[in-house]
Amino acid sequence: MSTHKNQQPDRTEITLDDRSFIIKSDFSDLASGTGAYAVYALANALACYGGEPKSCWATRFLPPDMNPDQQPNAGLDAIGHACKMLNLAWQGEQVRTLDGLTQPLLASYMLAAAAPDNRCVPQNIKPDDRLILTTNLATAATALIAHIHEAELAKAFDLRFAQRCQRLFNENDLNLVPAAKIAGKVQGIHAMQDLFEISLANALHMMMDASALDVEIDLAQIDLLPEAKVVCEHFGLAPLGLIAPGALVIAGEREACDALLNRYRLAKVPAKIIGQVLKTGEGRWLVEGAERTRLPHYHTDELMKLPVLLEDKPGVAPQQPQIPA
Template sequence: MLPGKVPPEKLREIVFNHLGVEDERVLIGPSVGIDAAAIDFGGRVLIATSDPITGAEKGIGYYAVNVNANDVATMGARPRWFLVTILLPETAGEALLREIMDDIHRSAREIGVAVIGGHTEVTVGLERPIVLGTMLGEVEKGRLVHAGNAKPGDAVILTKGLAIEGTAIIAAEREEELRAAYGDDFVERAKSFLRKISVVKDAMVAMEVGVNAMHDPTEGGVANGLHEMAEASNLGFRVYGERFPIAEETRVICEHFNLDPLALISSGALLIAAPPERAKKVVDALRAEGITAEVIGEFLEEKKRVIVVDGEERPLPQPKTDELWKVV
């Protein structure tokens, strides 16, 4: 298999039919496009998610907290508690562990999350650190949403833009090459995209207006996120290429390394399915909070999944792997 997410057909064949006992309190369990579980606690629902950080080294603690918090927030829940497993290579010194924990501590405080446990070890065979996070949050039962609840005709809204996380990772990991080509100011701007990868605020603002589904596109970028949402909702989609917001730094980096920004890891963006009559209110509410938002298309009852470019409708393939792996 290629680096990155295991293909959906392999998840169905190998993973989703090996899930232990059934539990009636599990309201939402594992499925393609669903990034967190929901467990019934009476009037409230516990949301739980788990994600590793494997494609970055610099800022890995910050990524771990925020990527996991995003998955909780897209279920309509406020992230509250974080557990973290830190696997260090044998070459690591105390300074690396201290740096990772400092990042985790600051990031958790920024979004009001308590770090409640985990595990730390030096692991044989690793070339660089890996951080695996588990985030817990809670939401009132009537406010629970998930990526599989998009409806035919719903507007597809995208916040911030394409490949935010990918831009930050590549700027940090290929820093010297990019400085030589585009200068110090360009690289510093691109690296600062790290501070944009949280979608907790995006999700909370959208929830206040009222939406049907949310999903944060990570590996495989916005293209993969669209497919995951459509798969989870048993729908198709039509999106419009000229409507996708993309930062100049992202465009330049993708052109430099010959990458497709639609398929580059995109934590920091939020995909939202909103009833068409409510879409403008959602976009206006997000913009009022300083969050870029655009209606990029619509979900379809027909199962086709297409992008319109220069007036021509063409299939939008689901990425087999993330563009990031070409350069890091």
Template sequence: MEVGKLPAALLARLLAQNQVTDPRVLVGPAPGEDAAAIAMGDRVLVAKTDPITFATAEIGWYAVNVNANDVATMGAVPRWFLATVLLPEGAPESQAEEIFRQIRDACGELGITLVGGHTEITYGLPRPVVVGCLLGEAEPDGLLSSAGARPGDALLLTKGIAVEGTAILAREASEALQAAGVPASLCQRAAEFLHHPGISVVREAAVARACGGVHAMHDPTEGGLATGLRELATAAGAGLRLDAEALPVLPETRALCTALSLDPLGLIASGALLVAADPARADDLLAAFAAAGIPAARIGELTAPEEGLWLERAGERLPLPNFPRDELARFFAPG
């Protein structure tokens, strides 16, 4: 297998073998679901784990934010964070100190408490790895899951694509980008995408929850927006239509992807929130995002499952692109 997520068919087969027997499990493991949800009296506990394996710069910041995003898409408030920090042999103490500073800063910005984890120096690692686990809580009637989306829903996207992938490329592949003719000033601007516009979608998820009319939210991570859309449609048992001309591709993303021959649709896209909503409430949601200073666009709709997954561009109807691995992983793969 290649670097990246497990093949979707293999993951589905593995998860199908799992038996969830505890009736308190409201959302269990399934393709397209961002986190688990467990009934805990008058609250729902939402639990998520995600590693940071591509980025090295500000890895602690990434770990908190990507886990918080998945908790927030479930309609929950991120509360408690645990981190497993694995460092390579010979790592200086300053590296551990810097990673923990990043974790503290990210937790502080989001009102999250670091409550535990694990640290070790690990044999055979070429770079640090941080595995985050984040717990949040939701009201029982406010819990969302990808399976809650339905045919006819409007698809909205905040900010644009691909915030995280653009930041990682600018930080980890600056030499290749400048060799391809990308100006250093553009690379610097793209590197700041980690913080501006930022990879967190916690605030826009809260805006969407408060507005109402939301059936599901999803965080398009590895495999980019195309994979996130596919995951959402799969979980909902729906088809979809994506309007390529309405899709906000950030100019910096387009420039970096063009220079490196990458497709923005398949580039890791944390920082954008994908929302499936009642079409009658789509304009209200767009207005709520605008009032909060969050750019957003209506990019398509969910359809009946038999209609399939389609991308429409300039009057032409094409199958939604499939990315077995993220464009970032393809770029960094040896050889």
């Protein structure tokens, strides 16, 4: 049996003869209850590499003076539930103490099976590739903002509008594995990137940096729900700079992208071609009608503006954003 290990910055790839596996990890604050979202983030990322997520396990790191039997299991229960939703084998947890740690920390790990010669990575992107965006942009961020700042939206508009925004997105919408699987089966699809923890603009920069290429995006092809447009305008947020859980960016040859869009129509996955890849040195552009502007790079997610913007709004306490269940 031959074994080969390939350590990448964000994952580990292991090949055993003709079988290949990818392992990826994620760390979260156990007290925040975000463990379930780590499961979706890992599954989506592995599926984007061309892997099929199979199993998940976790390690709970505790301060030396903390009794593991007295810690709540809500975070682990949520992970188990997410694994069930994704049809993954939940292998359970182990507990370790760690000197210097002041609060519990949860490390989640996931293993995916993959064909050794089938990797969807940005380094595969080529000039003249087309770029597909699935779903409407900023939908998840709109629901998130509405959950956290319901009072502000109710005051500015009405309570029904705030509640309608809250219903735009739910936990089921986090799962991009089916959409990534469909794309991975189309010959000529070169790379995929989920927007679980990154904005569209920054994801495009990251993909182009990895491939040493440039890009042109047609803003008219990026869809926003009316509610998302209203919320972004009210808070002064740029949709291109918001994290977009539930959305996927795909790069591939023109014919491959056309074929993928046909498959997505049959699967009822909303998707559109939003731009194309340019040769190195041609620049990174946003096109809106006759205007051409540089693709912005956001140093922090636009959501992080909210605590600052709301400090001067009476009756609204600034909060750090969290993804709603």
